[in-house]
Amino acid sequence: SGNGIAIQIFPDSDLASRAAADEIAALIRSRASEQRCCVLGLATGSTPVRVYQELVRQHQDEGLSLENVITFNLDEYLPMAPDAQQSYVRFMQQNLFNHVDIPAQNIHIPDGTIATEDVPNYCRDYEDRIIRAGGIDLQLLGIGRTGHIGFNEPGSTADSITRMVTLDPVTRADAANDFGGIEKVPSHAITMGVRTILQSRRIRLLAFGDHKASIVQRTIEGEVSTDIPATYLQSHSDVQFLLDPDAAALTS
Ligand code: F6R
Numbered sequence: 733s734g735n736g737i738a739i740q741i742f743p744d745s746d747l748a749s750r751a752a753a754d755e756i757a758a759l760i761r762s763r764a765s766e767q768r769c770c771v772l773g774l775a776t777g778s779t780p781v782r783v784y785q786e787l788v789r790q791h792q793d794e795g796l797s798l799e800n801v802i803t804f805n806l807d808e809y810l811p812m813a814p815d816a817q818q819s820y821v822r823f824m825q826q827n828l829f830n831h832v833d834i835p836a837q838n839i840h841i842p843d844g845t846i847a848t849e850d851v852p853n854y855c856r857d858y859e860d861r862i863i864r865a866g867g868i869d870l871q872l873l874g875i876g877r878t879g880h881i882g883f884n885e886p887g888s889t890a891d892s893i894t895r896m897v898t899l900d901p902v903t904r905a906d907a908a909n910d911f912g913g914i915e916k917v918p919s920h921a922i923t924m925g926v927r928t929i930l931q932s933r934r935i936r937l938l939a940f941g942d943h944k945a946s947i948v949q950r951t952i953e954g955e956v957s958t959d960i961p962a963t964y965l966q967s968h969s970d971v972q973f974l975l976d977p978d979a980a981a982l983t984s
Contacts (some may be wrong), residue, residue, distance in 0.1 A: 737952050737965060738972045739983065745940040745976040746782060752872065752936055752974055753786035757796050759870055764800045769838075771802045771862075773871030773929070774828075775882075776820045779938045780872055784828040791832045798832045802865045804858075805841040806873075806882040807923040810851075810896060812844030818910050819844060842894070842922035851922065855894040859928065871932035875939050878902045879947050879960030883923035888961045892925030926964050935971040937962075939979040948975065949982040 742748035756772065763770040774780070790796040805820060814821040821841050829839060840861060846854045862868060873881050878900045884892060885900040898920055899907075908914040929935065939948050951962040952973065965971045975983075 735952070735966045736969055736971055739952065739975060739980070740972060741975050741977060741980045743977070745938075748938060748940070748974040748976055749780075749782035750786055752780075752783045752938060753790065755936065756783070756787060756870060756872075757790050760796065760798060760801055763869070764797065767800075769800050769802050769866065771804070771865045771867065771869045773868040773924070773932055774803050774805045774824065775872050775874050776805065776807075776823045777874045779874035779940060781827055783872065783938070788828065788831040798834045801834045802838040803834060803840060804862055804865075804868060804924070806871075806929075807921050808842040808844040809918040810844050810846070810920040810922050811918060814844070818907075844918075844922070846922070848896070851896045855896070855922065858894045858922075858924075862928065862931075868932035870934040870936060871929055873929070873935060873937040875937060875944060875947055875951065875962050876900075876903055877906065877943065877947055879951060879962045881926070881929055881937070881962050881965070883921040884926050884929075884961040886959050886961065888926050889958055890930070890964050890967075891927050893928055894922065894924050897921055897923050926961055930964060930968055933970065935965060935968055937965065937971070937973045938975075939973065940976045942978040942981060944979040945982045948973065948979050952983055 760770045808820045812819045878885055883897050904914050904917040907917045911917045950960055954960060954963055956963045956966055
């Protein structure tokens with residue numbers, strides 16, 4: 733399979749975020765005009781924050797309705813209480829859900845309170861819900877310095893589905909500030925799998941800053957390998973990387 737990753741380099745991360753938000757808004761509107769739902773796969777972390785800000789702005793200032801939107805978040809720490817400071821439930825409420833009109837029953841985020849023995853059933857159900865919603869129309873992604881997408885760390889295979897994973901030490905170090913020390917970062921997470929992500933119709937990955945330049949280059953130019961799960965994106969037929977100049981600096 734050829735390398736299908738299209739790269740767009742923007743003058744800055746604000747403009748890249750706006751472009752992603754504009755595409756999402758256009759998709760929501762086009763689905764609404766056909767009285768259909770728009771299924772979005774969503775990411776947390778620092779990278780997509782301004783995409784969500786722009787969607788909130790368009791909702792408040794330009795009458796963009798998100799009533800027909802169904803969302804599936806990529807991942808959540810395990811264990812994690814939904815009201816904890818670092819939970820992805822809280823992140824999504826603060827950055828998007830509290831400010832727009834997505835119906836509460838349309839929102840799906842992996843449950844960080846699930847008991848270990850119930851995780852396999854819970855994950856199967858998460859996959860089923862995505863399928864029953866009609867599949868993900870557009871999946872928003874960031875990328876970790878380990879090459880993870882979602883929390884699919886090195887070693888994740890192309891056929892992996894939603895499941896419990898162990899976080900890479902690099903990922904836990906990157907989250908240490910948010911938790912007040914690496915020892916307080918959960919060791920596990922629930923994440924959509926590589927296959928789950930690749931089944932999305934469109935994939936839009938955002939990466940900003942010089943700390944992402946090396947992993948972006950290896951993802952785009954390297955061999956497809958379980959060592960860098962993001963390289964599996966090379967086999968997808970509609971994937972775009974939206975980069976700022978710093979993140980694109982090492983990519984030829
Ligand atoms: C978050 C997620 C992760 C992040 C990645 C980059 O839901 O799935 O893959 O996208 O760790 O995080 P930031 O954007 O904070 O650099």
